[in-house]
Amino acid sequence: MHSVVFGGAGFIGHHLILSLLAAGKSVICVDSLKSGSALNLKNFTANDNFKFYQLDISDTDSLLKVVPSNSVIYHLASNPDIAAAASNPRIDFVNGTIITESALEVARLTSAAHFIYTSGSGVYREDYDNELNESAQLLPISTYGASKLAGESLAAAYSFMFSLKVTILRFANVVGPFQTHGVGYDLLRKLKANQESLDIRGDGTQEKAYVHVSDVVRAIDVIVSKQVNQYDIYNVSLNQTVTVKEIVEMCLQQSGISESDIALSYQSSPRGWIGDVPKIRMNSEKLRSLGWTPRYSCQEALKDSLGAMWTEIS
Numbered sequence: 001m002h003s004v005v006f007g008g009a010g011f012i013g014h015h016l017i018l019s020l021l022a023a024g025k026s027v028i029c030v031d032s033l034k035s036g037s038a039l040n041l042k043n044f045t046a047n048d049n050f051k052f053y054q055l056d057i058s059d060t061d062s063l064l065k066v067v068p069s070n071s072v073i074y075h076l077a078s079n080p081d082i083a084a085a086a087s088n089p090r091i092d093f094v095n096g097t098i099i100t101e102s103a104l105e106v107a108r109l110t111s112a113a114h115f116i117y118t119s120g121s122g123v124y125r126e127d128y129d130n131e132l133n134e135s136a137q138l139l140p141i142s143t144y145g146a147s148k149l150a151g152e153s154l155a156a157a158y159s160f161m162f163s164l165k166v167t168i169l170r171f172a173n174v175v176g177p178f179q180t181h182g183v184g185y186d187l188l189r190k191l192k193a194n195q196e197s198l199d200i201r202g203d204g205t206q207e208k209a210y211v212h213v214s215d216v217v218r219a220i221d222v223i224v225s226k227q228v229n230q231y232d233i234y235n236v237s238l239n240q241t242v243t244v245k246e247i248v249e250m251c252l253q254q255s256g257i258s259e260s261d262i263a264l265s266y267q268s269s270p271r272g273w274i275g276d277v278p279k280i281r282m283n284s285e286k287l288r289s290l291g292w293t294p295r296y297s298c299q300e301a302l303k304d305s306l307g308a309m310w311t312e313i314s
Contacts, residue, residue: 001113002068004028006057006103007077009036011179012118012213016074019217021047028066032056034095035080040178057099063106072114072224075103078147080181082122083201083273085143096147097154104158114224116167117155119148121208121237121280123170133283134170134233142275152233159231166230167223172237172282175305176213177312183244183272184306187251192313195255197263201272204245207279209237212301215294222292237282240298244272247302254306 003020007013008029013036020027021044029041029052044050053066057077067073079085079095100117107115122145125137140146152168159166179185183201190198219236252259270278284292296304 002026002028002071003074004030004067004071005074005076006030006099007036007075008052009033009038009040010076010080011040011176011181012174012216013076014040014178015176015213015217016076016220017041017044017050019221021049025049027051028053028068028071030055030057030063030066031077037180058102060102060105063102064109067106067110069110070113071110072116073103073107073112074116074118074220075100076118077103078118079144082142082144082275086274089143092143092147096144097150100151101154104154104164107164108158108162112164114165114167115155115158116169116220116224117151119152119168119170120145121170121172121282122277123149123152124277124280124282126277128279131239131281131283132235134235134286141277144275156231163230165227166232167227168233169220169223170233170235170237170282171216172209172211172235174213174216175210175301177305177308179213179305179309183247184251184302185309187248188255188306188309189313191251191255191257195257195262197265198248199265200244200248200267202244202267202276202278203270204243204248204266205270205278206244206272206276207241209239209241209280209282210298210301210305211236211238211294212296212304215296215301218295219287219292222290223287226290234287235282235284236287237284238294238298239281239284241279241281242298242302250302250306254310
């Protein structure tokens with residue numbers, strides 16, 4: 001059985017492929033390289049169990065030529081920059097909803113053994129007081145969240161219409177080596193360019209969970225091996241949160257800059273960008289019941305991520 005990774009040249013895709021190959025799986029990576037990087041695949045090209053095709057995921061006919069029947073399909077391809085929609089709201093529809101429909105059609109036509117779709121916390125209704133489980137109300141306030149929810153709906157329909165085994169993964173903020181976007185990434189790049197002042201999106205009170213990419217990959221492995229239902233949804237998160245102010249402090253420490261030596265400029269709004277949800281807590285007890293236990297705390301995940309990113313951009 002082949003493992004097919006759509007969007008495998010991205011941050012999470014790189015780590016997933018690394019894990020699949022280490023387990024002896026035959027892996028096919030498909031990526032347009034619009035947001036992913038060929039550098040993320042360079043260590044795999046000499047492996048006989050790895051094949052890469054540079055294709056647009058929306059090109060269903062081309063995908064059908066490279067995706068074997070009865071594969072496990074991991075659909076990670078989407079717009080990775082949530083804030084980009086503030087100036088280009090169609091980006092999530094074009095690089096999200098459209099390619100998800102194509103990926104599902106390929107899964108149907110190739111009789112995929114399992115279709116894993118990566119969604120996120122943006123599908124949920126804003127609720128600052130409660131920890132959200134998989135049955136919480138869905139009401140996205142961003143085009144990114146709307147696109148992810150549209151993808152979930154399509155995946156549910158394909159599952160029940162065509163007996164396709166489907167997993168929906170709602171990620172918290174994923175961090176780790178080779179990360180190419182996110183709060184920590186943006187802050188470190190700004191600090192690398194200017195160590196005298198730092199502009200920060202939002203007022204610093206934003207509070208979210210951060211999960212290490214290696215824990216995400218382990219969660220995927222657990223779910224693929226243990227999911228019983230034809231269709232199921234899992235939150236992949238921690239029961240801890242970290243504020244943006246805390247991340248700023250960690251970035252300053254990572255870069256060796258004292259807070260007294262730099263001018264920090266926060267915005268007045270708690271939202272870092274249009275459509276940002278300032279605070280969210282996700283319940284992952286359903287995933288933990290399958291045997292998943294994260295190895296990194298939020299603080300540890302961020303520390304590892306920031307250390308790796310600082311080395312990468314230096």
